[in-house]
Amino acid sequence: MFIRIESSSAVPIYRQIIDQIKYQIASGGLRVGDRLPSVRELARQLPVNQNTVLKAYDLLAREGLLNRRQGDGTFVEDAPPALKKSERIKQLSAVLAQVAAQAVHFEITPDQLHDLLDRQIKTLSQGDQHNE
Amino acid sequence: MSKSSSVISVSGLHKRFGKHQVLKSVNLDVPAGSIFGFLGLNGAGKTTLIRILLGLLKPNDGRCSVVDMNPQFDALEVRRRVGYMAENQTMYAWMRVEQIIGWVSRFYPDWDSEFADRLRQQMKLDADKKVGTLSKGQSSRLALLLALAHHPRVVILDDPTLGLDPIARRDFLRDVIGYLQAEGVTVFFSSHLLYEIEPICDRVAILHDGRIIKCAPVDELREQVKRVLLKPADAARLAEVPGVLDVESREGRWSVTVENIESARGPLAVIGSNSLSVVDLNLDEIFEAYVIGRREVVDV
Numbered sequence: 001m002f003i004r005i006e007s008s009s010a011v012p013i014y015r016q017i018i019d020q021i022k023y024q025i026a027s028g029g030l031r032v033g034d035r036l037p038s039v040r041e042l043a044r045q046l047p048v049n050q051n052t053v054l055k056a057y058d059l060l061a062r063e064g065l066l067n068r069r070q071g072d073g074t075f076v077e078d079a080p081p082a083l084k085k086s087e088r089i090k091q092l093s094a095v096l097a098q099v100a101a102q103a104v105h106f107e108i109t110p111d112q113l114h115d116l117l118d119r120q121i122k123t124l125s126q127g128d129q130h131n132e
Numbered sequence: 133m134s135k136s137s138s139v140i141s142v143s144g145l146h147k148r149f150g151k152h153q154v155l156k157s158v159n160l161d162v163p164a165g166s167i168f169g170f171l172g173l174n175g176a177g178k179t180t181l182i183r184i185l186l187g188l189l190k191p192n193d194g195r196c197s198v199v200d201m202n203p204q205f206d207a208l209e210v211r212r213r214v215g216y217m218a219e220n221q222t223m224y225a226w227m228r229v230e231q232i233i234g235w236v237s238r239f240y241p242d243w244d245s246e247f248a249d250r251l252r253q254q255m256k257l258d259a260d261k262k263v264g265t266l267s268k269g270q271s272s273r274l275a276l277l278l279a280l281a282h283h284p285r286v287v288i289l290d291d292p293t294l295g296l297d298p299i300a301r302r303d304f305l306r307d308v309i310g311y312l313q314a315e316g317v318t319v320f321f322s323s324h325l326l327y328e329i330e331p332i333c334d335r336v337a338i339l340h341d342g343r344i345i346k347c348a349p350v351d352e353l354r355e356q357v358k359r360v361l362l363k364p365a366d367a368a369r370l371a372e373v374p375g376v377l378d379v380e381s382r383e384g385r386w387s388v389t390v391e392n393i394e395s396a397r398g399p400l401a402v403i404g405s406n407s408l409s410v411v412d413l414n415l416d417e418i419f420e421a422y423v424i425g426r427r428e429v430v431d432v
Contacts, residue, residue: 007330052331
């Protein structure tokens with residue numbers, strides 16, 4: 001598993017780790033049952049604080065994307081999302097609110113924004129096919 | 133102070149050199165097992181505080197305790213229990229790696245020779261090499277080894293990555309995670325670069341002009357310190373906004389950096405008649421807002 005930390009970014013590091021693992025699961029880079037590096041290993045590799053990796057793994061486990069088996073390791077989980085759809089929409093809306101504000105700030109029109117979003121979704125599904 | 137959960141504890145510490153007040157009532161608590169980033173510009177007083185913690189300098193006022201001892205009275209014992217890596221640490225260039233390890237070991241009753249040897253092999257340090265011929269990265273590893281081999285409960289690192297190239301710096305941070313955090317050792321890590329140490333820290337404290345102006349978990353800094361852009365409708369009400377770190381006015385618009393976006397959002401919305409846009413900041417910008425921010429409106 002490859003994770004890259006952008007240290008000058010405004011996004012907290014645990015968020016960067018979560019986003020990249022989610023991306024890799026969504027694009028097929030990580031598959032159900034794959035074992036993730038241990039907290040110690042990933043922390044040393046990046047290098048970041050162990051508690052940061054722990055926080056990212058715990059939050060992903062709470063969302064049902066990872067399974068943390070005591071003494072055994074952390075695995076990609078094959079489970080329906082643990083969150084209700086209304087909750088998922090709420091969380092996504094919070095991200096989109098930031099995107100929308102940034103778009104207005106950068107003077108990107110709504111049409112351009114929709115195009116950009118479509119393109120990103122297409123990239124994800126291509127990554128998926130590539131891995132089939 | 134005998135809070136067993138704090139490994140280093142400082143309260144109301146003052147230090148003067150002649151007329152120059154270097155530390156003005158510094159308070160700090162370093163929780164056991166944490167990696168604590170101690171941040172400040174060059175000359176902010178970081179090394180002065182560290183030298184007080186090690187009993188190498190006496191404060192003019194205030195208290196401090198390190199591993200439940202007072203460095204003013206038990207300086208020798210504190211230095212035996214603590215691992216310390218000095219800023220620009222110089223080592224005898226003519227000694228071989230093995231010799232310097234043997235020489236330093238004699239100062240520590242709890243020195244673990246087997247552990248030192250294992251560390252030396254893991255760190256790929258050649259026992260027969262002269263200290264003077266080591267690269268900067270290798271020297272810093274050796275200094276870390278010398279600070280670790282007596283199994284200290286706390287390690288104080290004074291700007292240890294100063295002068296290292298980016299690759300040696302990353303390797304050094306890896307060693308801090310792998311050899312210290314993984315073993316539950318408390319780390320007090322001073323630096324003048326927030327972005328460099330932030331990824332490995334649990335908490336950071338910013339020392340500026342002799343005072344701790346901020347002490348917080350690192351995620352809190354990124355998530356709460358924000359810049360807000362707005363068109364001010366009622367400029368006089370800026371005083372009502374809590375935690376303003378910096379204000380800039382440009383062509384009738386304001387850029388206001390606040391400590392906590394949640395508590396500042398309401399009052400700012402009133403001033404900007406709801407025309408707010410919130411901008412994320414990177415760590416350099418956050419550090420800058422704290423240490424050189426202007427709290428009043430000045431046209432630029």
